Amino acid sequence: MQPELYTCSLDPDTRTSLKMYLFExxxxxxxxxxxxxxxxxxxxxxxxxxxxxxxxxxxxxxxxVVSGKYNSMVTRTVFAEILYNLSLTKNISQSLSKFGIExxxxxxxxxxxxxxxDDSKEILPQIEGKQRPINELGKFxxxxxxxxxxxxxxxxxDENLLDVIVSRMVTKNFVSH
Amino acid sequence: MVEELKLYKQGAEAKLYIxxxxxxxxxxxERFKKNYRHPDLDLSITKDRIKNEARSIVRCKAAGVLTPSxxxxxxxxxxxxxxxxxxxxxxxxxxxxxxxxxxGNESYSxxxxxxxxxxxxxxxxxxxxxxxxxTTSNMLLVPKNxxxxxxxxxNDYELVMIxxxxxxxxxSVEDKGVDLYVLERALISTHNDYPELFGKILEAYxxxxxxxxxxxxxxxxDVRARGRKRTMVG
Numbered sequence: 001m002q003p004e005l006y007t008c009s010l011d012p013d014t015r016t017s018l019k020m021y022l023f024e025x026x027x028x029x030x031x032x033x034x035x036x037x038x039x040x041x042x043x044x045x046x047x048x049x050x051x052x053x054x055x056x057x058x059x060x061x062x063x064x065v066v067s068g069k070y071n072s073m074v075t076r077t078v079f080a081e082i083l084y085n086l087s088l089t090k091n092i093s094q095s096l097s098k099f100g101i102e103x104x105x106x107x108x109x110x111x112x113x114x115x116x117x118d119d120s121k122e123i124l125p126q127i128e129g130k131q132r133p134i135n136e137l138g139k140f141x142x143x144x145x146x147x148x149x150x151x152x153x154x155x156x157x158d159e160n161l162l163d164v165i166v167s168r169m170v171t172k173n174f175v176s177h
Numbered sequence: 178m179v180e181e182l183k184l185y186k187q188g189a190e191a192k193l194y195i196x197x198x199x200x201x202x203x204x205x206x207e208r209f210k211k212n213y214r215h216p217d218l219d220l221s222i223t224k225d226r227i228k229n230e231a232r233s234i235v236r237c238k239a240a241g242v243l244t245p246s247x248x249x250x251x252x253x254x255x256x257x258x259x260x261x262x263x264x265x266x267x268x269x270x271x272x273x274x275x276x277x278x279x280x281g282n283e284s285y286s287x288x289x290x291x292x293x294x295x296x297x298x299x300x301x302x303x304x305x306x307x308x309x310x311x312t313t314s315n316m317l318l319v320p321k322n323x324x325x326x327x328x329x330x331x332n333d334y335e336l337v338m339i340x341x342x343x344x345x346x347x348x349s350v351e352d353k354g355v356d357l358y359v360l361e362r363a364l365i366s367t368h369n370d371y372p373e374l375f376g377k378i379l380e381a382y383x384x385x386x387x388x389x390x391x392x393x394x395x396x397x398x399d400v401r402a403r404g405r406k407r408t409m410v411g
Contacts, residue, residue: 156241
């Protein structure tokens with residue numbers, strides 16, 4: 001059976017895990033956006049075209065929950081922080097518009113869950129789109145866009161792109177890339 | 178759920194732990210507090226070293242030098258979380274045990290490894306990365322192919338540079354000369370049974386790129402004549 005979702009434990013001190021699902025042809029994108037921006041839904045939606053591997057989101061989410069624990073978040077919610085951490089710029093609104101969705105119909109939706117609290121069961125049925133197994137993410141990835149966003153065009157080789165991406169993401173607060 | 182950290186190594190500056198973190202084998206480098214330093218100074222030194230280390234690791238990747246990937250840089254806990262190569266051997270241990278590890282192939286292996294080291298150090302310097310602590314303990318060999326069990330014997334490995342805590346970015350030939358000198362001294366003291374190592378490394382260093390090489394080598398000769406510290410006269 002193909003895995004529907006991607007899940008992994010985040011920093012043990014935060015006692016949280018990440019759950020991520022892939023959807024295509026979503027019809028109620030603006031409703032989803034509104035619910036997230038108003039804080040009604042606790043989740044993040046991400047453009048799948050800019051994600052090379054689910055681990056990239058795991059690193060961003062992990063940094064977000066760790067910052068949350070130490071009160072050093074740059075944005076107001078852990079979910080906005082995930083989008084901010086994915087981007088290399090320190091400009092919050094640019095980060096959100098780059099990695100969040102506007103009119104796109106394909107999306108990744110992420111939840112940060114604990115043993116006590118998991119919002120995914122309530123929210124997932126309200127996504128009007130077709131769920132795809134997470135290992136089909138590659139079909140949605142746009143390598144050219146990724147290379148431009150993460151400034152990867154001058155690299156010596158295309159091996160280990162994911163390594164370069166996550167290493168740049170976690171150092172953006174003190175290195176200019 | 179308690180964090181299970183296994184102490185892996187302990188150095189003068191930091192403790193290394195290994196664990197599974199966000200689903201990956203991870204090495205945590207924790208720079209512990211030094212009680213003999215003023216707390217403010219201690220914090221700022223630690224922060225600077227963490228930044229230097231992370232900055233150089235990222236810069237190396239763009240230069241095509243393998244380094245462990247960074248998963249989290251955490252100033253609050255004084256830690257860098259990075260990829261842990263589960264199969265690895267330091268170049269130091271590899272060379273010391275080379276007669277057992279590469280039976281019959283010894284001289285081929287030494288030629289190969291010195292070539293890789295020379296080229297890698299050259300790549301660092303071409304990108305103005307000064308490592309600051311070039312020793313064979315700060316170089317790891319890892320298998321190219323994870324599933325190959327005889328990777329050492331078959332010389333099927335890649336070189337990963339580690340421990341960038343003393344590194345910085347500088348374009349001067351002086352600092353590159355000193356970096357080479359540190360490596361030469363380290364090789365002499367660790368591998369005195371293979372006196373030809375440094376010469377071979379320097380040969381590969383020269384051949385990899387001609388850019389600025391004369392100046393670097395002549396600076397290296399200066400440093401060799403006077404020692405690592407610049408004389409402070411006048």
